[in-house]
Amino acid sequence: MNSKENLIETMSDLIWERGYAATSPREVRERSGVGQGSMYYHFPSKRDLGIAAIRHNCETLLPASLEILNGPGDPLDRLTRYLSRDSEPLRGCKVGRLTQDPEVVADPGMLAPIGTSFETIHHSLVAVIEEAIRMGELPADVDAGRIAHLMTATIQGGYVLAIAAQDLGPFNEARRGALDLLDAVSRATTHKTSDGTGRPDTQLDGTRRPDDQKE
Numbered sequence: 001m002n003s004k005e006n007l008i009e010t011m012s013d014l015i016w017e018r019g020y021a022a023t024s025p026r027e028v029r030e031r032s033g034v035g036q037g038s039m040y041y042h043f044p045s046k047r048d049l050g051i052a053a054i055r056h057n058c059e060t061l062l063p064a065s066l067e068i069l070n071g072p073g074d075p076l077d078r079l080t081r082y083l084s085r086d087s088e089p090l091r092g093c094k095v096g097r098l099t100q101d102p103e104v105v106a107d108p109g110m111l112a113p114i115g116t117s118f119e120t121i122h123h124s125l126v127a128v129i130e131e132a133i134r135m136g137e138l139p140a141d142v143d144a145g146r147i148a149h150l151m152t153a154t155i156q157g158g159y160v161l162a163i164a165a166q167d168l169g170p171f172n173e174a175r176r177g178a179l180d181l182l183d184a185v186s187r188a189t190t191h192k193t194s195d196g197t198g199r200p201d202t203q204l205d206g207t208r209r210p211d212d213q214k215e
Helices: 003-018 025-032 036-042 046-069 075-084 096-100 108-134 144-165 169-187
Strands: none
Touching (some): 003 036, 096 144
Protein backbone atom coordinates (compact mmCIF):
# COMPACT_ATOMS: atom_id res chain seq x y z
CA MET A 1 0.00 0.00 0.00
CA ASN A 2 1.46 3.35 -1.02
CA SER A 3 1.23 6.51 1.08
CA LYS A 4 -1.83 7.84 -0.76
CA GLU A 5 -3.77 4.60 -0.28
CA ASN A 6 -2.63 4.49 3.33
CA LEU A 7 -3.99 7.97 3.97
CA ILE A 8 -7.34 7.14 2.38
CA GLU A 9 -7.68 3.88 4.32
CA THR A 10 -6.78 5.59 7.58
CA MET A 11 -9.16 8.49 7.00
CA SER A 12 -11.90 6.02 6.04
CA ASP A 13 -11.50 4.18 9.33
CA LEU A 14 -11.36 7.35 11.40
CA ILE A 15 -14.47 8.92 9.91
CA TRP A 16 -16.29 5.63 10.43
CA GLU A 17 -15.22 5.59 14.07
CA ARG A 18 -15.73 9.24 15.01
CA GLY A 19 -17.06 11.15 12.01
CA TYR A 20 -15.44 13.64 9.67
CA ALA A 21 -15.82 16.72 11.87
CA ALA A 22 -14.09 15.04 14.83
CA THR A 23 -11.16 13.74 12.78
CA SER A 24 -8.07 15.93 12.46
CA PRO A 25 -5.29 15.73 9.86
CA ARG A 26 -2.84 15.19 12.70
CA GLU A 27 -4.71 12.05 13.82
CA VAL A 28 -4.60 10.74 10.25
CA ARG A 29 -0.85 11.30 10.06
CA GLU A 30 -0.20 9.69 13.44
CA ARG A 31 -2.22 6.57 12.70
CA SER A 32 -1.04 6.17 9.13
CA GLY A 33 2.60 7.01 9.79
CA VAL A 34 2.63 9.25 6.72
CA GLY A 35 4.48 12.53 7.05
CA GLN A 36 2.90 15.97 6.74
CA GLY A 37 4.67 16.77 3.48
CA SER A 38 3.51 13.58 1.81
CA MET A 39 -0.02 14.06 3.12
CA TYR A 40 -0.40 17.55 1.70
CA TYR A 41 1.26 16.48 -1.54
CA HIS A 42 -1.54 14.00 -2.16
CA PHE A 43 -4.33 15.95 -0.46
CA PRO A 44 -3.93 19.74 -0.18
CA SER A 45 -6.77 19.96 2.35
CA LYS A 46 -8.65 17.87 4.87
CA ARG A 47 -11.71 18.17 2.64
CA ASP A 48 -9.87 16.64 -0.32
CA LEU A 49 -8.85 13.67 1.82
CA GLY A 50 -12.35 13.48 3.28
CA ILE A 51 -13.99 13.24 -0.14
CA ALA A 52 -11.54 10.52 -1.19
CA ALA A 53 -12.24 8.58 2.02
CA ILE A 54 -16.01 8.89 1.66
CA ARG A 55 -15.82 7.66 -1.92
CA HIS A 56 -13.67 4.78 -0.72
CA ASN A 57 -16.23 3.83 1.92
CA CYS A 58 -19.01 3.91 -0.65
CA GLU A 59 -17.01 1.87 -3.14
CA THR A 60 -16.21 -0.81 -0.55
CA LEU A 61 -19.81 -1.02 0.65
CA LEU A 62 -21.62 -1.30 -2.68
CA PRO A 63 -20.12 -4.40 -4.35
CA ALA A 64 -21.25 -6.92 -1.72
CA SER A 65 -24.80 -5.57 -1.73
CA LEU A 66 -25.06 -5.36 -5.51
CA GLU A 67 -23.62 -8.84 -5.92
CA ILE A 68 -26.56 -10.19 -3.94
CA LEU A 69 -29.28 -7.98 -5.40
CA ASN A 70 -28.17 -8.09 -9.04
CA GLY A 71 -27.12 -11.73 -9.01
CA PRO A 72 -29.01 -14.83 -10.12
CA GLY A 73 -31.64 -16.69 -8.18
CA ASP A 74 -35.12 -16.26 -6.79
CA PRO A 75 -35.86 -12.57 -6.06
CA LEU A 76 -37.29 -13.18 -2.59
CA ASP A 77 -34.25 -15.26 -1.72
CA ARG A 78 -31.99 -12.40 -2.85
CA LEU A 79 -33.93 -9.93 -0.69
CA THR A 80 -33.61 -12.28 2.27
CA ARG A 81 -29.86 -12.64 1.78
CA TYR A 82 -29.53 -8.87 1.44
CA LEU A 83 -31.36 -8.25 4.71
CA SER A 84 -29.45 -11.05 6.44
CA ARG A 85 -25.90 -10.25 5.32
CA ASP A 86 -23.11 -9.86 7.85
CA SER A 87 -22.53 -6.43 9.34
CA GLU A 88 -21.09 -4.60 12.34
CA PRO A 89 -24.13 -2.84 13.83
CA LEU A 90 -22.34 -1.40 16.86
CA ARG A 91 -20.00 0.51 14.53
CA GLY A 92 -22.84 1.81 12.41
CA CYS A 93 -23.11 1.86 8.65
CA LYS A 94 -19.84 2.89 7.03
CA VAL A 95 -21.76 5.22 4.72
CA GLY A 96 -25.06 5.99 6.43
CA ARG A 97 -23.38 7.11 9.65
CA LEU A 98 -21.79 10.01 7.80
CA THR A 99 -25.21 11.61 7.18
CA GLN A 100 -25.23 12.50 10.90
CA ASP A 101 -22.04 14.53 10.54
CA PRO A 102 -22.90 18.25 10.22
CA GLU A 103 -19.85 19.10 8.11
CA VAL A 104 -20.58 16.31 5.64
CA VAL A 105 -24.24 17.24 5.31
CA ALA A 106 -23.33 20.88 4.74
CA ASP A 107 -20.90 20.06 1.93
CA PRO A 108 -22.48 18.94 -1.38
CA GLY A 109 -19.18 17.49 -2.56
CA MET A 110 -18.93 15.15 0.41
CA LEU A 111 -22.63 14.34 0.53
CA ALA A 112 -22.93 13.46 -3.17
CA PRO A 113 -21.18 10.04 -3.07
CA ILE A 114 -23.34 9.03 -0.12
CA GLY A 115 -26.55 9.97 -1.91
CA THR A 116 -25.41 8.18 -5.05
CA SER A 117 -24.68 5.01 -3.08
CA PHE A 118 -28.11 4.93 -1.48
CA GLU A 119 -29.73 5.68 -4.84
CA THR A 120 -27.84 2.79 -6.46
CA ILE A 121 -28.97 0.39 -3.73
CA HIS A 122 -32.53 1.69 -4.00
CA HIS A 123 -32.70 1.09 -7.76
CA SER A 124 -31.41 -2.46 -7.32
CA LEU A 125 -33.90 -3.17 -4.54
CA VAL A 126 -36.75 -1.85 -6.67
CA ALA A 127 -35.67 -4.04 -9.58
CA VAL A 128 -35.63 -7.18 -7.41
CA ILE A 129 -39.01 -6.39 -5.86
CA GLU A 130 -40.52 -5.72 -9.29
CA GLU A 131 -39.12 -9.06 -10.46
CA ALA A 132 -40.84 -10.76 -7.53
CA ILE A 133 -44.10 -9.06 -8.50
CA ARG A 134 -43.80 -10.20 -12.11
CA MET A 135 -43.17 -13.76 -10.92
CA GLY A 136 -46.29 -13.67 -8.77
CA GLU A 137 -44.34 -13.89 -5.51
CA LEU A 138 -45.61 -10.51 -4.33
CA PRO A 139 -48.98 -8.80 -5.00
CA ALA A 140 -49.29 -6.72 -8.15
CA ASP A 141 -50.45 -3.69 -6.16
CA VAL A 142 -47.29 -3.57 -4.02
CA ASP A 143 -45.33 -0.34 -4.49
CA ALA A 144 -41.76 -1.50 -5.11
CA GLY A 145 -40.28 1.90 -4.34
CA ARG A 146 -41.94 2.09 -0.93
CA ILE A 147 -40.87 -1.42 0.01
CA ALA A 148 -37.30 -0.61 -1.05
CA HIS A 149 -37.28 2.51 1.13
CA LEU A 150 -38.71 0.47 4.02
CA MET A 151 -35.87 -2.04 3.75
CA THR A 152 -33.20 0.65 3.72
CA ALA A 153 -34.85 2.52 6.60
CA THR A 154 -35.04 -0.72 8.58
CA ILE A 155 -31.33 -1.39 8.18
CA GLN A 156 -30.21 2.19 8.86
CA GLY A 157 -32.61 2.57 11.78
CA GLY A 158 -31.42 -0.76 13.15
CA TYR A 159 -27.88 0.58 13.26
CA VAL A 160 -29.03 3.60 15.28
CA LEU A 161 -30.99 1.46 17.74
CA ALA A 162 -28.09 -0.96 18.20
CA ILE A 163 -25.61 1.84 18.87
CA ALA A 164 -27.99 3.56 21.31
CA ALA A 165 -28.53 0.33 23.24
CA GLN A 166 -24.97 -0.96 22.71
CA ASP A 167 -26.65 -4.22 21.85
CA LEU A 168 -26.90 -6.19 18.61
CA GLY A 169 -30.46 -7.21 19.45
CA PRO A 170 -32.42 -4.24 18.07
CA PHE A 171 -30.57 -4.40 14.75
CA ASN A 172 -31.18 -8.11 14.32
CA GLU A 173 -34.80 -7.87 15.43
CA ALA A 174 -35.47 -5.01 13.01
CA ARG A 175 -34.14 -7.10 10.13
CA ARG A 176 -36.16 -10.11 11.24
CA GLY A 177 -39.24 -7.91 11.42
CA ALA A 178 -38.76 -6.79 7.83
CA LEU A 179 -38.36 -10.41 6.76
CA ASP A 180 -41.51 -11.37 8.66
CA LEU A 181 -43.48 -8.68 6.84
CA LEU A 182 -42.10 -9.75 3.48
CA ASP A 183 -42.91 -13.35 4.24
CA ALA A 184 -46.46 -12.48 5.30
CA VAL A 185 -47.07 -10.59 2.07
CA SER A 186 -45.60 -13.37 -0.05
CA ARG A 187 -47.73 -15.99 1.71
CA ALA A 188 -50.85 -14.03 0.82
CA THR A 189 -49.88 -14.15 -2.83
CA THR A 190 -50.87 -17.42 -4.46
CA HIS A 191 -48.83 -18.63 -7.40
CA LYS A 192 -47.95 -21.87 -9.14
CA THR A 193 -45.53 -24.08 -7.21
CA SER A 194 -43.94 -27.42 -7.88
CA ASP A 195 -46.11 -29.20 -5.30
CA GLY A 196 -49.35 -27.66 -6.60
CA THR A 197 -50.25 -25.97 -3.31
CA GLY A 198 -50.59 -22.55 -4.90
CA ARG A 199 -47.86 -20.92 -2.82
CA PRO A 200 -44.20 -21.46 -1.97
CA ASP A 201 -43.44 -24.54 0.11
CA THR A 202 -40.49 -22.81 1.76
CA GLN A 203 -40.27 -19.70 3.89
CA LEU A 204 -38.03 -16.74 3.15
CA ASP A 205 -35.31 -18.13 5.40
CA GLY A 206 -35.14 -21.23 3.20
CA THR A 207 -36.81 -23.60 5.71
CA ARG A 208 -39.71 -25.76 4.66
CA ARG A 209 -43.12 -24.66 5.85
CA PRO A 210 -44.75 -26.87 8.49
CA ASP A 211 -47.31 -29.27 6.99
CA ASP A 212 -50.12 -27.66 8.94
CA GLN A 213 -49.46 -24.36 7.16
CA LYS A 214 -49.78 -25.83 3.70
CA GLU A 215 -53.01 -25.69 1.79
